[in-house]
Amino acid sequence: MKSALKLFLVFARIGAFTFGGGYAMLPLIQKEAVENQKWISDDDLLSIVAIAESTPGPIAINTATFVGYKVAGILGSACATLGVVMPSFLIIYAISFVLEQFQSLQIIQYAFNGIRAGVLALIVKALWTMYKKCPKHLVSYIITALAFVVAAFTDVNIIFIIIACAVIGIIYGKWQTRKVKDK
Numbered sequence: 001m002k003s004a005l006k007l008f009l010v011f012a013r014i015g016a017f018t019f020g021g022g023y024a025m026l027p028l029i030q031k032e033a034v035e036n037q038k039w040i041s042d043d044d045l046l047s048i049v050a051i052a053e054s055t056p057g058p059i060a061i062n063t064a065t066f067v068g069y070k071v072a073g074i075l076g077s078a079c080a081t082l083g084v085v086m087p088s089f090l091i092i093y094a095i096s097f098v099l100e101q102f103q104s105l106q107i108i109q110y111a112f113n114g115i116r117a118g119v120l121a122l123i124v125k126a127l128w129t130m131y132k133k134c135p136k137h138l139v140s141y142i143i144t145a146l147a148f149v150v151a152a153f154t155d156v157n158i159i160f161i162i163i164a165c166a167v168i169g170i171i172y173g174k175w176q177t178r179k180v181k182d183k
Contacts, residue, residue, distance in 0.1 A: 003070045003071055004075045005079065007071055007080040007083060010032050010033075010037065011080045012087055013032075014084060016091075018060075020116070020118075021058070021060065022059035022060030022063070023059060025059075026059070026060070026129075029045070029060070030045055030129060033045065039067060041131075044070065046130060046133045046134075048066040048070075049130065060084055061081055061084055061085060081090075087095060089101075092144055097117075130136065143169065147161050
């Protein structure tokens with residue numbers, strides 16, 4: 001019960017102080033769940049993010065759910081999920097009452113431009129952290145490049161891209177294993 005409450009509080013803090021969506025939350029989740037709380041390892045987080053990206057729903061919510069489950073089972077999963085969602089819900093609910101009155105203010109537009117720039121930095125940091133943990137060989141670079149090109153420049157559903165990447169990874173892994181056994 002104590003760890004479930006801790007999960008709620010940690011993920012509520014992450015949810016309250018992160019602008020820009022799930023990818024912007026990943027560095028904060030990594031800092032809290034891996035470095036500060038030591039609930040999971042960097043490798044665990046990388047696997048959780050891969051699963052969270054592959055399942056329906058926002059990545060931060062999925063990641064919080066998986067981290068919560070790993071730490072405290074179903075109750076931990078519910079508490080982490082509620083914690084990461086509640087601040088955004090309450091903030092959006094409060095803003096909805098005054099948005100029209102403040103939307104046209106120049107200072108608000110400047111503030112959101114600054115927030116967007118900061119969010120971009122957080123997303124790039126999350127990308128860099130995941131890159132450092134990924135295997136670095138020619139096949140990984142080819143899969144990454146092809147997935148990016150297909151996702152960015154075509155209308156192919158992202159689910160099919162993820163499935164194709166997984167299939168290529170499985171085929172390559174099996175081929176590597178067979179190659180090692182044959183030696």
